[in-house]
Amino acid sequence: MKEDFLHYLWKFKNFDTLNLKTTKGEVVTIIHVGFHLKQAGPDFFNAQIIIGTQKWAGSVEMHLKSSDWYVHHHEQDSAYDNVILHVVWEHDIDVFRKDNSVIPVLELNNYVSSKTIDNYQSLRVTKSWLFCENRLANFDEFLLRNWQERLFFERLERKSKSISNLLTQSNSDWEEVLFVLLARNFGLNTNGEQFFELAKSIPFSIIRKESSEQINIEALFFGNAGLLDSEKQDEYYKELHFRYYYLLQKYQLNKPILPPVQFFRHRPDNFPTIRLSQLANLYHHHYNLFSKIISSNSVESIYALFEVSTTSYWLDHYQFDKVSPNKRKMLSKSFVDLLIINTIVPFQFAYAQSQGKENSDYLIQLLHEIAPEKNAVVDKFKFFGINATNAFETQSLLQLKNEYCNYGKCMNCAIGIESIKN
Template identity: 65%
Template sequence: MKENFLHYLWKYKKFNTLNLRTFNNEELIIINVGQYLELAGPDFFNAQIIIENQKWAGNIEIHLKSSDWYLHHHENDKAYESVILHVVWEHDSEIFRQNNSEIPVLILKNYVSEEIIKNYKTLLTPKSWIFCEKEIKDIGAFLFINWQERLFFERLERKSKPIYDLLKLTNNDWEAILFCLLAKNFGLNTNGDSFLKLAQSIPFSIIRKESFEVENLEALLFGNAGLLDADKEDNYYKDLKIRYFYLLHKYQLERVYVEQVQFFKHRPDNFPTIRLSQLANLYHKYQNLFSKLINLNTAQEIYDLLLVSAAPYWQNHYQFDKESPLKSKKTVRSFVDLLIINTIIPIKFAYAKKQGESISEDLIILLNQIKPEKNSIIDKFKMFKINPKNALETQSLLQLKNEYCNKNRCLDCVVGMELLKS
């Protein structure tokens, strides 16, 4: 038995509320269970109850045992002086306020059905991956779809927080924010943080000025990524190196070293050289990319904008000084899908929120146009007969696994609450 189960029982009144009596055999009527805070202080704020015809308004504290009050040192905390009812599973100690008045106690286990306790224990019996793995496929479609939408927007809120941080750093320059976010996601998981630091190491005003000459953009990106530090015979490499040191002098920039970018374990098409060249060419092609993207609402429009090639040199190279068979180094739809999911949609959401607008339906429609993601978590859900049809569903499943299943938050999850009823 865990305390969050008692919170669930109280919050949703999942117990027999008729003929309630306190430990001292006083009649108890619940008018309002209060607001569940999940913060420091009492568990439920501003509840209303009646004890023996006397109405009380105040806070509710919930514990497995009454003595937990002293275990948690609530007797020394003034925030708990306004507690009007102590809800416990077992009553093993009388509790007093600082003025020596006794706090009424409700022993909850006397009013909870055996069925809901059994369902709770069944739900939280350890399984191979998640607690509800055998039952999740049986949850009603309407309920599950609505829950997925809520999960997606929870995930989107989390993804928006770094954007608001960047707003302060860039003086509300949305073009600069987009550049940083795109850089991060061009780096994928392995090089994402390095690419973000790389983008932040170059003032975006310089990216704007030099965007008319793509070799200058490549020089700045490759140089600060530490990819121009060696001595090579390759003429393209030599040209970029000369340009890089010229640009450092031109803008009086101090050389910034970011974490070394990784080639290891990457498919050649994802090598940092290729991705940085594609990023440079994207900003060479569009000088006001944010202004263009923010008004696009279909996946196809975004594909058309973000499908871009690396510089001609890279068509037969993956690394400097190492020639390879001729191959187009163009961004593909699956890669742009990741950019839409991890960059375009979060920045659209954050921008609309800052403008006081809601574009929730537009984002849902956009994500429904994108194929489901492929990763180990999604593959595992498929084993339990949850087969996502689009990126909205895969994003929600990632949020479900990472923020609910991994943290044992079954009682905060629609699936868990539904299984407790069954």
């Protein structure tokens, strides 16, 4: 058993609340359970309880055993001085306040039905992938949709914090932060961090100044990525090499030492050469990309912004010095969908928050129009009965698996809570 089970029982009052008594025999009446604090300090704040004939207002702390109070050294923490009730599963020792009075104890195991305990224990048995995997297919659809919406915005909030951190580092330059995060997503999983560091290594003011010359931006990208370090006979390679070192001198830049980009296990259309050229082309065509993205109000308008290809050299190349069949290498719809999911939507959300505006309904609708992501997590949920039909649902499922299921937070999850109700 874990303490989160006690938190659940108390928060939802899923026990016999009519016959409560402390371990000293005093009648307990719960007026308000308080507010659950998921941070340092007591578990529930501002509870209101009648113990005997005395009404109390203060904090409630919970432990599996009373002695855990001392194990966690709460006696040394003034944040616990206003605890009015100690709720435990097993009472094994009295806990004293600083004035030597005993904190009243409610031993909860005496008031919880055996069915609730059995439901909880069956939820916590050894899992193959999820604790509740055998219950997902029958979960109430209305409750699931409400839970998915909360999960979706939790995920957006987390991504928004990353954007806020980058804004602090960039002196609140939204265009610059958009650039480095788009670069990361252009690199996908394999080259994402390399592209991210590459973008951070180039002052965005230089991207602004050189955006009229696509080949100059491409030279900066390829040079900082270490793709211009060898000797080649290719004339385009030589031109990029010349421009790169000219730009280093022009802007007094040092060539950064970055992790090498990877070609291995990539399909040719995802080679770093192709993705970097497409990224350069994007910034060549859109000087004020951030404002265009923020003002976009439909998935079609976003798709239009990302109708970009490579420079002409890459029509019949994937690597330098190696000619390939001629092919126009446009950003695919599925690739732009990933950009919308991982960069555009978090940016629109973060910017709206910074302006004190609300765009939740729009973002939900936007991702309902995007195809569901394809990955192992989404496939597993489908196997157990939850079939995602759009990107809004897949983002919610990723949040559920990564932030709840992986950490066994069943008592903080709507599915887990519903699973153990009587």
